[in-house]
Amino acid sequence: MNSISPNLNIMIKACEKASKVIIRDFGEIENLQVSKKGPRDFVTKTDKKVEKILIEELSKAKKNYSFITEESGIIKNTNEEACWIIDPIDGTINFMHGIPHFAISIALRINDELKSGLIFDPIKNEIFYAEKNSGAYFNNHRVRVSSKIDLEECLFSSNSYGVKFATPNLNMRNTGCAALDLAYVGSGRLDGFFHNKINIWDIAAGILIIDEAGGKVSDISAFKDEAIDLRASNSNIYKKMLEKIKNF
Template identity: 35%
Template sequence: MSQSLHPMLNIAIKAARAAGAIINRASLDLEQLKINHKGPNDFVTEVDQAAEQVIIDTVLQAYPNHAILAEESGRSRGAKDSEFVWIIDPLDGTTNFIHGFPVYCVSIALAHRGQVQQAVVYDPTRNDLFYASKGRGAYLNDRRIRVSRRTRLSDALVGTGFPFRRGDNFKRYIKMFEEVMQSCAGVRRPGAAALDLCYVAAGYYDGFFETGLNPWDIAAGSLMITEAGGLIGNFTGESDYLYQREVVAGNAKVYAQLVTILAPYTRVIKADDVAGEAVATEAGDTTPEQALAASLGAEAPAADAKPKRGPVRIKKQPAAEE
């Protein structure tokens, strides 16, 4: 790579490539794969676990005093009180992977005092490496990437993800999907949210929205988008999407138009809404929100919390320019 990279980003890249090698080897013989169910339509394989282990081993070898928040092992490894937290999804798109559908990736983010500073998303099938450091831009392999310049939602290609877990509000999703689909040029749903966010950063998509995502799905991609000149928030355009488990992203113009459509569908996620998706930690089972909040030294929102009405970066836009 031509530009000099931050040492912590170099470690993230090393870890992501090691995990990608494990995933690529396993993809050659999917018949031998051992698959377990975390819940209906929610799978974990020995590949997820092996990839996560090599990522955490690589990180802790370099930074033994850092904290870890990982999809499969929660916070069971690493320091518990560090200001540095590595947020790891070893295989985003597991369902695609076990079917041999080649859209999946490794996602690694490093947060310092709650702010994502370094991000890597590695697509082992295509050997595509997306990476970003806060304040230094976003890259795909050696090429600087930027969000698209399309200004009208009617011309936009929009990515999404379908709800698939028990308890997801399918009817609510279908209504918003129908409204977005009729307002844009096309909707795509490949099935790996971390890659979807990188596709927004690279300008492949003009926008993206999804509900029910976990912090490790979003953390790396969120930095990729902001460093590529895009915006990311919850459905009302505010920045607490990690807790609300709803996310919308895009270039500034498309983001604004998506927020206008999606704002009526926002909801505050209560802790007990995701009780079935507990993350194992040393203190027992907690929800993803609680685990992330504890890891980042923040408080998860109270069950009856209302959406914050602080400054909104992008409010309702006037009609799109012709």
């Protein structure tokens, strides 16, 4: 196993604790599918519970760091330059339907630079992480983006709009979880990802993972933390992918 920083260690521990709630609640989803009320309210509660655990655990270790979270928005602490970026469950709709494809995403950004990123899939027990200038890892093994060159052999992911736009020019998937899509690009399972109007908490960890895995990610510095147009792929096909989706 590679040596990991104290910050990443904190992130892993927080995810492990929060994932117990997710796994337990996911087990309840089947019962809720048939109830009149349906699972939506239940899932909102799970999201909030998970976020609360993550914030508590990360704050114990770094009392003065700030937060950007999906559920609670911006939480300013004394150190505004150091910021945890959290999505407690990315892929909520999958979760709500009992589909085991969703993840916790946490990133640490200091002075506008992503330093650590972690994407944890609690059901498959798969963990993807990266630290600035230290490479990208999947379950403690170093990973790289794919080395494919021919677009016809590549597999891409996006949301439903992206899939509709790019089919049949590219082989497309819409998995419903942007964080895992990016983790999969970083580990070579997918070859590219593009999405318009996406939020920072969905992509922060994934951007760093792809970057550290030798891939190429579009510059998002012109965007605020919401409504980001993102493009990411292995470096060989990046320009070809952009050409295919230039009007998207």
